[in-house]
Amino acid sequence: MTRNDQKNCSRNQINLSVKISWESPSNIALIKYWGKRDIQIPLNPSISFTLSKCKTTTEVHFTKGTGIDISLDGKDKPEFIPKIENYLQRIKERHPWLVSYRLQIKTSNSFPHSSGIASSASGMSALSLCIVEFANKIGFKLGALDFYQEASILSRLGSGSASRSIYGGIAVWGESSYLKNSRNEYAIKYPEIIHPIFKNYCDVILIVDTKEKQVSSTLGHSLMDSHPFNEQRFSQAHKHVKDIKRILQTGNVDDFIQLTELEALTLHGLMMSSSPNFILIKPNTLKIIEKIREFRNNSKLPISFTLDAGANVHLLFPNSAKNKTMEFVKNTLIQFCRGENFISDHVGLGPKRLTNFEE
Structure with a gap:
């Protein structure tokens, strides 16, 4: 300056x-x-x-x-x-x-x-x-x-x-x-x-737990310094960037499902194998995952899950599968959500400026 x-x-x-x-x-x-x-x-x-x-x-x-x-x-x-x-x-x-x-x-x-x-x-x-x-x-x-x-x-x-x-x-x-x-x-x-299929992808957030996490993300990140699998994880992440680049271009939803679910489970696997170790997923997290996989196998709809650093489940699917997937959420998955709460969302356009200095 x-x-x-x-x-x-x-x-x-x-x-x-x-x-x-x-x-x-x-x-x-x-x-x-x-x-x-x-x-x-x-x-x-x-x-x-x-x-x-x-x-x-x-x-x-x-x-x-x-x-x-x-x-x-x-x-x-x-x-x-x-x-x-x-x-x-x-x-x-x-x-x-x-x-x-x-x-x-x-x-x-x-x-x-x-x-x-x-x-x-x-x-x-x-x-x-x-x-x-x-x-x-x-x-x-x-x-x-x-x-x-x-x-x-x-x-x-x-x-x-x-x-x-x-x-x-x-x-x-x-x-x-x-x-x-x-x-x-x-x-x-x-x-x-x-690929166009990923530009309006849907995300239903299934609220499993509303309590504050027992372990902060900051602590979780720090434990990667001495994690026994840290180098393997970092190598895996770089490979997955290469893989998802192809997936996002071709619109291969089957490969998208396999990669993103592996990423979610790897994240929680790292938490469970760190020292000290910790578990953020809950019994209903696992029940929802089982139900998603069961429904996917039976319906052949390309739905999948991912997880954040907590117990909630993000149900991902193309917009073309929205009607049947939302029926599945309301008929089957809602019973595993705390207070039957979920949020239906989708890929968005980003931040929006609200200030208007001309007013």
Whole structure:
């Protein structure tokens, strides 16, 4: 940042009070990220579907001063402040202007906070988008090539998977020799050919457990440093990137099912074989998986499952199979969901800017 840039930035900051709002979606990884080094640098590449309906809406009121206020669904959440303070500490080198501002953050999720769905990806990406937009407004010169790349960098520093939520459709985070322009510092929109069948793929999230995870993802990632199978896992992930590139181009759903289910089970296998080890899946997780496989064998419909770092099951299927699959969900799978709760979602377009300065 040059001296002239700093002068322009300082001039634009005088007595500035601005509200900026974005909505940003969650995502579900097809190739899982598990293990990191330094500050949120992944040890293997990951690829995800960006969702549509599962999203966070965040408004940030920037005023001169210091401090943070945060509310979720209209209720003050002072317990969230340390996490936001840690995030701001991480990004202050890129955005030093933040030390002169007070942030009043109002956020809400389209899904129940108690649903067991991790909101860090949608929440941190929405907050990062607000910060980058305000930086633009005060004339601060971004360190990245463009707006969304900067937002992805900041999102990564808040929550690794949040870096992928900046882009709609399919996103990639982590360097891979099989995908051009892929980087560890930020995610990119999937750069290769995508078969039409994957552009509106469906994801029904079956809510098995709504309790907070017994083991944090941060601890889980750290255990990969000494994991007995870490090198094999990282090698497998790179091979799976190569394989899924072909699958996404050709539309081979059978191979998609085999690869993504293997990724899901590998993730939880790593948790169960780390030291200390831990189990996040529940009995109903396994019952749902058994029912999905049974229904797939009997109906010949191309449905499959994947898992996040928790007990919930993501039921994946092409849009063409939606009617029969939803009948299966309501007639069979709902009994295994906590409170009979599930969320019907699909691949989405990515974040949406809600601020309108012309109002």
